[in-house]
Amino acid sequence: MRLADLDEALAAAHVRVREVKTRHAAAAAKAVELREAQVEAFATGNETAAKKLQAQRDKAEAEATGPWPERVAGAERAVQRADAERVTFATENYDGLITERQPDATAVVEAVTAALAALRDAHKRWHEVEGEVAALTGLAGRDASRIPRFPQPLEDLVRDARRADGLDVPAPVPVAMAPMTINPEHDPDPEVREAARQVNRTAA
Numbered sequence: 001m002r003l004a005d006l007d008e009a010l011a012a013a014h015v016r017v018r019e020v021k022t023r024h025a026a027a028a029a030k031a032v033e034l035r036e037a038q039v040e041a042f043a044t045g046n047e048t049a050a051k052k053l054q055a056q057r058d059k060a061e062a063e064a065t066g067p068w069p070e071r072v073a074g075a076e077r078a079v080q081r082a083d084a085e086r087v088t089f090a091t092e093n094y095d096g097l098i099t100e101r102q103p104d105a106t107a108v109v110e111a112v113t114a115a116l117a118a119l120r121d122a123h124k125r126w127h128e129v130e131g132e133v134a135a136l137t138g139l140a141g142r143d144a145s146r147i148p149r150f151p152q153p154l155e156d157l158v159r160d161a162r163r164a165d166g167l168d169v170p171a172p173v174p175v176a177m178a179p180m181t182i183n184p185e186h187d188p189d190p191e192v193r194e195a196a197r198q199v200n201r202t203a204a
Contacts, residue, residue: 024068105171
């Protein structure tokens with residue numbers, strides 16, 4: 001059993017609750033609709049149609065007055081059990097589940113660091129190009145005021161990025177967790193990427 005399987009089971013249980021409630025509402029609406037149709041049949045003196053509608057009403061009302069509260073309660077109980085199983089699995093396998101995500105945590109740290117560097121470099125290059133264009137504009141005797149300025153909110157963003165230069169971007173995992181190795185026989189998620197094991201074996 002994997003956490004993803006438990007997530008799917010919980011989602012399916014929630015869907016079942018909605019479906020049961022929808023079916024109940026539809027059954028009740030059908031009974032009301034048939035009652036109105038029968039009243040109209042009596043209003044026009046169409047006893048034959050009214051008789052046929054009565055048979056349909058009997059069936060629809062039996063459906064509408066079925067054990068819907070119990071069905072809903074049963075579906076909601078299934079949600080509670082699926083959620084409890086998911087919580088139990090996460091609690092018992094927490095360390096392993098976090099370790100599985102270490103490669104992703106490392107990757108996003110690298111991505112953020114690279115993005116900040118790229119932002120600073122792109123901002124610097126933008127102003128370099130702006131200076132080249134301004135020089136050409138002045139040389140040609142044209143109006144340099146037509147050259148747009150770098151948006152102030154983005155200037156502020158770049159300034160903040162410069163201030164953050166040298167700061168370590170933390171990995172989004174608990175800082176108190178030591179690197180660990182997951183033996184295959186103890187792996188809570190059999191489909192975990194081999195990269196997760198390799199990273200932690202190296203760190204161990």
